[in-house]
Amino acid sequence: MLSDIEIARQATLRPIVELAQDRFGIAPEHLDPYGHYKAKLSFDYIQSLQDRPDGKLILVTAISPTPAGEGKTTTTVGLGDALNRIGKKALICLREPSLGPCFGIKGGAAGGGRAQVVPMEDINLHFTGDFHAIGVAHNLLSALADNHIHHGNALDLDVRQMAWKRVIDMNDRNLRQIVEGLGGRVNGVPREDGFDIVVASEVMAILCLVDDLGELKRQLGKVLVGHSRGGGKVFARDLKAQGAMAALLKDAIRPNLVQTLENNLAFVHGGPFANIAHGCNTAIATKTALKMADYVVTEAGFGADLGAEKFIDIKCRKTGLRPDAVVLVATVRALKMHGGVPKDALQEENLAALETGFANLERHFRNIREQFGLPCVVAINHFVSDTEAEIRLLTEKVAAIGGKALVCRHWAEGGAGAETLAREVVNLVSAPNQFRFLYEDDLPLWEKIKTIATRLYGAAGVSADSKVRRQIEALDRECRHFPICMAKTQYSFACDPELRGAPTGHTVTIREVRPAYGAEFIVVICGNIMTMPGLPKSPAAERIDIDENGQISGLF
Known part of the structure; x- marks a missing residue:
């Protein structure tokens, strides 16, 4: 089986200036190339789009992540390629990978298999700086x-x-x-x-x-x-x-254009984590894409309790953006892990564990539909180890809660493997939705935090020591209108990463509060989450190498 980097190297890339002009009529003077296959877009071009109507915005999110993998970025790329395959004018908006995870646990973050953005090595290592x-x-x-x-x-x-x-x-x-x-x-x-x-x-x-x-x-x-x-x-x-x-950021603020393996354009710009920051690509890239295309597919980091919540309650609140539909990514493997199966046993069929782990998907699905008022389809990111019985059970359980689950094979087949998902998304965005924020602007900060914890996380309540409570009370007097940016483990609805599935009755413990007056939100640090991660015992950096010809290996 070919690795992601080997698949990427087999692709036939088109010069980005040529591709942008061919697909979207962008004149070469509006692009500053960084080599042949990546470029920054000019603000003059962005400004010229302002009178155009917006396309439809599709948000891709996921169940709570596990070491088994979910494939949110891969699904975002596959769906974008699939929409273009069925004749729709679509663009993809992703975040830039951080070098921390690239050399830590996760490795590269440019999609996977036949659903990648390229040039993969450049995007993962330094990109446009x-x-x-x-x-x-x-x-x-x-x-x-x-x-x-x-x-x-x-x-x-x-x-x-x-x-x-x-x-x-x-x-x-x-x-x-x-x-x-x-x-x-x-x-x-x-x-x-x-x-x-x-x-x-x-x-x-x-x-x-x-x-x-x-x-x-x-x-x-x-x-x-x-x-x-x-x-x-x-x-x-x-x-x-x-x-x-700002002078140092004069180029960084301009969106980056790259392409998929199927030569469809993609914006890759900005990169906050969703566990410790707000987890969305830049508003500039998203808004520009909506003026350029009829359909824009974007992702928000980690599970829907983190990335999707912040996309809606921070990014949408501040920018006026409104998603038209949500794709919730899940894998059979990850749900079995939420059901108690260790990673080394995920290849084996286990319907009981899948049924237990389904509680995690169900809570995310209900949150999207009931708390945010958005239509949602479940994308089952297919693995070769998935059995027919497991797929059937998962599809039936999603149907039982009023949803639809579609098997997607974009990792192996590219856009062709996600065409069914693309057609369902087109149907979903054609109808009006009941979009709403989780909380109102004028709700006290403590109540905003409590609302997130109880309504999304299933917690019984929130706790903080007296010093933190006093700080929140003081901030409430001047920053009550700020949204909340929860910094919490991505692995669980609780603060304990070991509590998989859909725990209830737990307490969300606030360790620290940081006001972000420039970003205009309040960072609430919960449990043991760190804003500076550490490397694992066996970091990915140990497996990354380069030969005398400049060929990189180990960056998966």
């Missing part, structure tokens, strides 16, 4: 803050109350908490600090939620750096940082 620009812009603010303290500290920044960490696009647990500025006065003022991963940066969130450079600069100016010793807030604009930060 967007993440590096975001990291540098973020760390520039850190450097300016420490420099300000070193040179007299006119703003009276309290080094014990700094809110702005540094970032790096790599899983590095040793950087979570550090002491910096050692070595005498010439090296700055010693203080405690730490690193987050780039995808958790507020700069990333802001870039993914704004419409243009002007808005980007304004929102960067609102970023909270820390507090003065008198208790006042110090923002990036107080350090005159927003202009330079």
Whole structure:
């Protein structure tokens, strides 16, 4: 069996400038190529689209992820290819992969099998440099803050109350908490600090939620750096940082165009994680795609309790976007794992475990339909180990809760394997829906958190220590209108990643709250989730290699 990277290398790619002009009439002067097969789109072209009507927006989400794999990105690509195969004008919108997971557990994140975006190696490794620009812009603010303290500290920044960490696009647990500025006065003022991963940066969130450079600069100016010793807030604009930060992001804010293995265009832009950030590609890319195509397929990270909820309650709330239908991706393997089967036994037929694990799919499905008012189809991402009895049972159980489940073979067959799904999606988006947010803007912050925990996660309630409760109460007085960005394990509806399936009656424990004044949401950190991941015992980096001819291997 060929690996993803081997399949990608067999593809016949078309020059991206030629493909964009042929498929969408984009003149070459509106594209800045990064090599032959990737390019950035100009804002002049984006602005020229504003009077066009919007196409239909399809959100791809999934059940709670497991080590067995679900294939959300693969399904997004396969559905986009399938829509084009049945004669629809479709575009795909994805996030850019982070180097952390690429070298950690997950490996590459550009789809898989015959449903990939390419050039696969470039997309997974550095791409057009967007993440590096975001990291540098973020760390520039850190450097300016420490420099300000070193040179007299006119703003009276309290080094014990700094809110702005540094970032790096790599899983590095040793950087979570550090002491910096050692070595005498010439090296700055010693203080405690730490690193987050780039995808958790507020700069990333802001870039993914704004419409243009002007808005980007304004929102960067609102970023909270820390507090003065008198208790006042110090923002990036107080350090005159927003202009330079925006200058570093002048190219990163422009959407990236690539193609699928079937030579259909795709936007790959922005990359916040959905477990610790808001988990959606940029609003600029999504809005542009909707002006260009009749159907736009986008994904939101991890399970529907995280990515889809944030797509709706953060991205849609802030941008005016509205999904027309949802595709919920599931695999027989993952549902058996939710039913208690260990990973090394997933090849064996196990109807009892599948039936038990179905509770996870059912809760996600009901949340999408009942909490958000959206039509939903279940895409069964097919694996060769799936048996006829397992597929039949899963299809029947979805039908019993009022849904439809379709077997999709896009991994093996490309767009041809998802044509049935594409036709069902076309039917779903043709009817009006009852779209709604999970909570209202003016609901108190604590009640917003509680609503997410009880109505989506099945929790009995929420807990936090007195310090966190006081912080939430203080934030509520000035930021009540902000949505909530839950930072929680992706593996469970609970804070405990070992509680698979659909646990109920648990308590969601809030460890920390971080206000993101620039992104305009409140990050609520639950349980033991980390905003700087660590590498596993056997990281993917150990299996990635390059030969003397520049051929990369091990990047699956």
